[in-house]
Amino acid sequence: MPPDRPPRVLLTTAGFGDGHNSAARNLDRALHGTAECRIVDPCAEGAPLLNHALRLGYRLVTTHAPSVWHRIYRSVENRDFSRQQVPFMRLAERALAAQVEAVDPDVVASTYPLYPYFLDRYFKQGGRRRTVLTIVTDSIEINAAWCHAPSDYWLVTDPETRRGLVDKGLPEGRVIDTGFPVDPLFNDLQPVPADDRADPFRVLFFPTAKRPVVRRIARAVLSHSGARTELTIVLGRNLRRLYRRAREIKKAYPGRVRLLGWTRKVPELLCRHHLCIGKAGGATVHEALAARCPMLVHHLVPGQEEGNLRLLRHIGGGNLADSEEALAAALRDLLADEAEGWRRQKRNLARHARPNAAIVAARLILQHARDPVPA
Numbered sequence: 001m002p003p004d005r006p007p008r009v010l011l012t013t014a015g016f017g018d019g020h021n022s023a024a025r026n027l028d029r030a031l032h033g034t035a036e037c038r039i040v041d042p043c044a045e046g047a048p049l050l051n052h053a054l055r056l057g058y059r060l061v062t063t064h065a066p067s068v069w070h071r072i073y074r075s076v077e078n079r080d081f082s083r084q085q086v087p088f089m090r091l092a093e094r095a096l097a098a099q100v101e102a103v104d105p106d107v108v109a110s111t112y113p114l115y116p117y118f119l120d121r122y123f124k125q126g127g128r129r130r131t132v133l134t135i136v137t138d139s140i141e142i143n144a145a146w147c148h149a150p151s152d153y154w155l156v157t158d159p160e161t162r163r164g165l166v167d168k169g170l171p172e173g174r175v176i177d178t179g180f181p182v183d184p185l186f187n188d189l190q191p192v193p194a195d196d197r198a199d200p201f202r203v204l205f206f207p208t209a210k211r212p213v214v215r216r217i218a219r220a221v222l223s224h225s226g227a228r229t230e231l232t233i234v235l236g237r238n239l240r241r242l243y244r245r246a247r248e249i250k251k252a253y254p255g256r257v258r259l260l261g262w263t264r265k266v267p268e269l270l271c272r273h274h275l276c277i278g279k280a281g282g283a284t285v286h287e288a289l290a291a292r293c294p295m296l297v298h299h300l301v302p303g304q305e306e307g308n309l310r311l312l313r314h315i316g317g318g319n320l321a322d323s324e325e326a327l328a329a330a331l332r333d334l335l336a337d338e339a340e341g342w343r344r345q346k347r348n349l350a351r352h353a354r355p356n357a358a359i360v361a362a363r364l365i366l367q368h369a370r371d372p373v374p375a
Contacts, residue, residue: 005036006034006035006036007034007035007036007106007107007366007369007370008035008036008037008103008104008105008106008107008369009031009035009036009037009038009105009106009107009108009109009365009366009369010037010038010040010099010100010103010105010107010108010109011024011027011028011037011038011039011040011109011110011111012024012039012040012041012042012096012099012108012109012110012111012112012115013039013040013041013110013111013112014041014042014043014044014111014112014114015041015043015044015051015055016043016054016055016058016112017058017062017137017281017282017304018281018283018284019111019137019138019180019281019282019283020111020112020137021041021111022182022283023111023135023137023180023181023282023283024039024111024135025039026181026182026183026184026358027109027111027135027181027358027361027362027365029183029184029358030181030184030358030359030361030362031362031365031366034362034366035362035365035366035369038099038103038105040095040096040099042092042093042095042096042099042115042118043088043089043092043095045092045095045099046088046091046092046093046094046095046096047088047091047092050088051088051092054088059209062301063208063209063210063299064209064210066299066300066301066302067302069301069302069303070301070302070303073143073302073303073304074303076143076144076145077143077144078144079144079145081114081117081145081148081149082117082120082148082150089114089118092114092118093118093121093122096115096118096119096122097118097122097127100119100122100127100130101127105130106130106131106369106370107130107131107132107133107365107368107369108130108131108132108133109132109133109134109135109155109365110132110133110134110135110149110151111135111137113134113136113143113145113146113149114145114149116132116134116149116150116151117149117150119132119150120132120150129373130373131152131153131368131369131371131373131374132150132151132152132153133151133152133153133154133155133364133365133368134146134149134151134153134154134155135155135181135361136154136155136156136157136161136165137157137180137282137283138157138161138282138304138305138307138308139157139158139160139161139180139282139285139286139307139308139310139311140158140160140161140164140306140307140308140310140311140314141303141304141306141307141310142161142164142165142168142307143303143304146165147165147168147169147170151174152174152368152373152374153174153175153176153364153368153374154170154174154175154176155176155178155361155364156175156176156177156178157177157178157179157180157282157286157311157357158177158179158311158352159177160311160314161177161307161311162175162176162177174374176364178354178357178360178361178364179286179354179356179357179360179361180282180283180286180289180354180357181357181358181361181362182267182283182286182287182290182354182355182357182358183266183267183287183358184356184358184359185267185268186267186271186287186290186291186355186356187355187356187359189267189268189271189291189355190271191270191271191291191292191293192271192272192273192274192292192293192346193346194292194343194346194347194350195343196274198227198274198335198339198342199227199228200227200228200229200230200256201227201228201229201230201274201275201335201339201342202229202230202231202232202272202273202274202275203221203229203230203231203232203273203274203275203276203277204232204234204269204270204273204275204276204277204293205217205218205221205231205232205233205234205276205277205278206234206236206276206277206278206279206284207233207234207235207238207242207246207298208238208279208298208299209238209241209242210299211241211242211245213298213299214233214242214245214246214249215245215248215249216324217277217298217324217327218231218233218246218249218253218257219249219324220324220327220328220331221277221327221331222249222253222256222257224328224331224332224335226331226332226335226336227335227339229256229331230256230257230258231249231253231256231257231258232257232258232259232260232269232273233246233249233257233258233259233260234260234261234263234266234269235259235260235261236261236262236263237262239261239262243259246259247259266287267287267290267291270287270288270290270291270293271291271293273293274293274294274342275293275294275295275296275334275342276288276291276293276294276295276296277295277296277297277298277321277327278295278297278298278299279297279298279299279300279301279305280297280299280300280301280305280306280308280309280312281301281305281308282305282308285308285309285311285312285318286354286357288317288318288349289312289315289317289349289352289353289354290353290354290355290357291353291355292346292349292350292353293349294317294318294334294342294345294346294349295312295317295318296318296319296320296321296327296330297309297312297318297319297320297321297322298321298322298327299322300320300322315348315349315351315352316344316345316348317345317348317349317352318345
């Protein structure tokens with residue numbers, strides 16, 4: 001890299017799940033002012049209409065037919081991505097090569113497992129070699145697509161994931177535990193302390209698109225007799241679909257329910273609430289961890305999200321509560337004996353929280369932008 005210009009970093013992502021985009025955006029924030037960054041989604045650029053349709057299909061299947069997605073996910077384990085056989089992915093591969101030519105990056109950091117395969121073919125076809133870092137956005141249960149990616153380094157979310165990848169044969173010195181790159185803002189926020197009175201007990205709820213789930217979970221939280229509970233429901237992209245039922249809950253429990261649509265204040269919200277209820281996506285789980293906010297998982301996508309739940313359980317900071325009965329039982333356990341269960345989980349999370357993970361990963365990216373490409 002010439003000494004008279006800042007490093008150039010190409011961050012590649014995809015819209016199949018929120019974790020990839022979240023990780024890329026947070027790395028971009030952490031690199032701000034120290035590198036020239038560009039975030040690109042080659043799938044969206046190569047075939048925007050088809051990519052949009054596939055993303056909608058992905059959300060529908062993972063929300064309403066997770067067992068179907070599990071079979072699809074497992075089938076990828078035996079797929080050879082070193083050879084491109086899917087027309088849609090050929091378009092994405094050409095779009096990525098065009099971005100590499102346009103940006104001329106010193107390093108490429110990919111939050112999606114397929115792009116290192118594309119880059120490897122680009123290099124073999126005569127493209128100038130760059131350092132490639134794979135940002136693994138899942139925990140513990142890692143699909144073979146991540147493991148077999150022709151990458152120079154793998155940045156992972158936690159020590160157990162690192163041990164698992166090394167045990168699968170990845171070079172020990174090139175698998176680096178940085179933590180999931182959450183928003184750098186977490187590093188400056190103060191979470192609810194473990195000695196808080198927890199009265200009222202504030203719960204932050206991220207529903208899926210399933211309409212009945214909103215009322216069921218909200219009522220289970222708000223009807224809990226052991227504590228005064230308050231609920232914030234973040235409707236997000238499901239605002240139109242879920243608003244009517246969420247508003248019914250707000251009317252039924254006056255003064256105890258807050259409704260939000262799309263928000264950029266998730267770090268602040270997590271740090272102001274005592275408990276998070278959501279699906280076990282990589283971004284949500286690690287944001288809850290960074291905020292030291294215990295989490296109950298109400299929706300689990302088999303395969304890719306099972307490891308995130310395992311991590312929560314391993315840390316002792318959350319559990320699965322995918323029914324009204326399980327949720328009510330979990331709340332009783334957390335709030336019994338002046339919320340001793342909740343305080344214990346807060347202490348467990350504090351020992352494992354990585355609010356500065358994006359900053360740590362950004363430093364590594366900058367280092368490898370300046371270093372020679374590994375042999």
